[in-house]
Amino acid sequence: MSQQHQHPPTPTGTVGDADGLEQRVRDENPSARELDKIAAAHEAHGGLRHRLWLDEQAGRVLFLEHPEAGSGPAHGRTLHEIPLRSASCTRVMVELTSAALARLASPTDSYQDRAEVDRDIGALVQLFRVQLARMRTEHTDPARLLRAVHAQIGRADGEEQAARRTAFLGWYLKHAYGDRPHAHDEAERDLGCDIEQGINTHLDARFVARTIMDWQWYRDRLRSQVPLPQLNEVPSDKKLRQGDLHWYYEFRTLGRHLTERQMLELRAELPWADVTSDCLVLDEWSDISEHPIGTRADEIVAQYFDAGLHFDQNGSRTLWLRLPATLADAIAPYQARHGWAVRTTSAGDDLVLELHREESDGAGSYLYYDPSLWLEELLPLRDDLAAGDVRAPAIAWRAANENFSFTKAETAPPMPDGLDEDELSPQLHALIHLLEEIP
Known part of the structure; x- marks a missing residue:
């Protein structure tokens, strides 16, 4: 990893060739989801091409670390099995996603084309998946989980983090409730009066829909700020007839x-x-x-x-x-x-x-x-x-x-x-x- 990483992500790791370690991940963690967009976003910022997977059932992230020249085993990579509820997991996720989050905070200055911002938005969603998996290890009840997600917004450090956490809540509502019968009513019930802070005893029926749209608006706002190719020449008013x-x-x-x-x-x-x-x-x-x-x-x-x-x-x-x-x-x-x-x-x-x-x-x-x-x-x-x-x-x-x-x-x-x-x-x-x- 980069030189900013001062400590190993876990106390122990398994060293070997990349193909063999990848096969081990597939064999031992059949339900694991590869976090490929995070890896690609990290690499795009000049980092190494690591591999990582989220195994929510096992409660861990699997991190296949590519060693830096001169700092790791010359003959192979290291596979770390990192518990979701650990400081090591936080450390690794921060390091691998910080550059992408910084780019998303200023898309106008950070991206040359749409594919780049789409890649980083994909990395953001994969970060959402890890965060949600971590929160599920602590909150097994859907209502308590949902309120915990919403409570994060109030603890945000700055407008950009608050917007991202609001987008996370909308993304979670869309994916957790969107396809079930009576999903709107379920989401309202699980949110309860926490949103209204006791002012109203009945949650506005439009709140859930509006919150879900916060995710789409956040995503679309990022994309809309990326410069788009324009025509080299547009006929002048003298040449271009009305109509x-x-x-x-x-x-x-x-x-x-x-x-x-x-x-x-x-x-x-x-x-x-x-x-x-x-x-x-x-x-x-x-x-x-x-x-x-x-x-x-x-x-x-x-x-x-x-x-x-x-x-x-x-x-x-x-x-x-x-x-x-x-x-x-x-x-x-x-x-x-x-x-x-x-x-x-x-x-x-x-x-x-x-x-x-x-x-x-x-x-x-x-x-x-x-x-x-x-x-x-x-x-x-x-x-x-x-x-x-x-x-x-x-x-x-x-x-x-x-x-x-x-x-x-x-x-x-x-x-x-x-x-x-x-x-x-x-x-x-x-x-x-x-x-x-x-x-």
């Missing part, structure tokens, strides 16, 4: 090329587009009534391409992905009865999945946004889906159907595992930016 909009389409083939005939067909139909053997880009500024492709976008994807992206300055955006037709049944539950946030169409022996967001009040909101970087981030979703990972359509369904209320829509489909903040891949984070937030 003109920025339209952007990008279509890709993946692992294959368009034929000469296909390129000629596309150039004849869309002479203002840039067509190559594996890509079509149409980047236009025109009147809202002069849509450069119109309703033909779906057909163009189905006939020629494997992936595509549409964006316009009003905030409308669409992602297309060509997939094996065998995925139709797995995707079907996420296709809403009303609207078209998730839609599929046949394309020969394949299926084209369409994920869409439409903003009703986005006029002019995206004048300076540069969509040319978005599709590249999203392309790995095609391989994920082909392998059976349906989190992408689930995220699209959620973006279109879940509002800011406490409970989910009554007709919600079964949601797949792996939708927690610290379990998402960079491409799923990019999809959330596209469909749930400002890209």
Whole structure:
């Protein structure tokens, strides 16, 4: 670990090769969750690449320490088994997360792109998991635990720590109560009058929902402060007529090329587009009534391409992905009865999945946004889906159907595992930016 670490995290540790120690962790702790985002965030600040796992059932953190040059065994790493309720656990978690927390406290100055802040938010969630596991060793009753979590806020040292602890309470409410019947009433009962400090005998029914939103607002505030790529040039007022909009389409083939005939067909139909053997880009500024492709976008994807992206300055955006037709049944539950946030169409022996967001009040909101970087981030979703990972359509369904209320829509489909903040891949984070937030 870094030179700031003055004491070993535990009195004893097992030294050996990394592969052997990792196998031991898997064999002896099958329920352990790897805290990979914490390790990645620590490494990004110039630290070593350690490994650590949370085994809540056993009440411990497993820390596979990478030795510093000249300070540890040259032939291997050290595996420490650290009790959750120990000063050693506190010491290790503080050292591994302090840099990430400092970056999150000043996101405008700390991050160059969205992937960096998403990584650190994932590390924060994993820190939440450790903190919650520690508190559960002391408070087995849900009501006492919840009140203890809330009491932490009042002991915060500064506004940033108070905001983070409030976010922790919201995150806990969302995950502990969000999916159960009558969850709202249970959370109110467990919180009791502690929140109102005896002023009211009945807790405001909106408090729980508002507290859950504190987590989302905290997370979104961090992301919104990260500088976003903008267009190098936007037409001046003299060139840009009133009512003109920025339209952007990008279509890709993946692992294959368009034929000469296909390129000629596309150039004849869309002479203002840039067509190559594996890509079509149409980047236009025109009147809202002069849509450069119109309703033909779906057909163009189905006939020629494997992936595509549409964006316009009003905030409308669409992602297309060509997939094996065998995925139709797995995707079907996420296709809403009303609207078209998730839609599929046949394309020969394949299926084209369409994920869409439409903003009703986005006029002019995206004048300076540069969509040319978005599709590249999203392309790995095609391989994920082909392998059976349906989190992408689930995220699209959620973006279109879940509002800011406490409970989910009554007709919600079964949601797949792996939708927690610290379990998402960079491409799923990019999809959330596209469909749930400002890209």
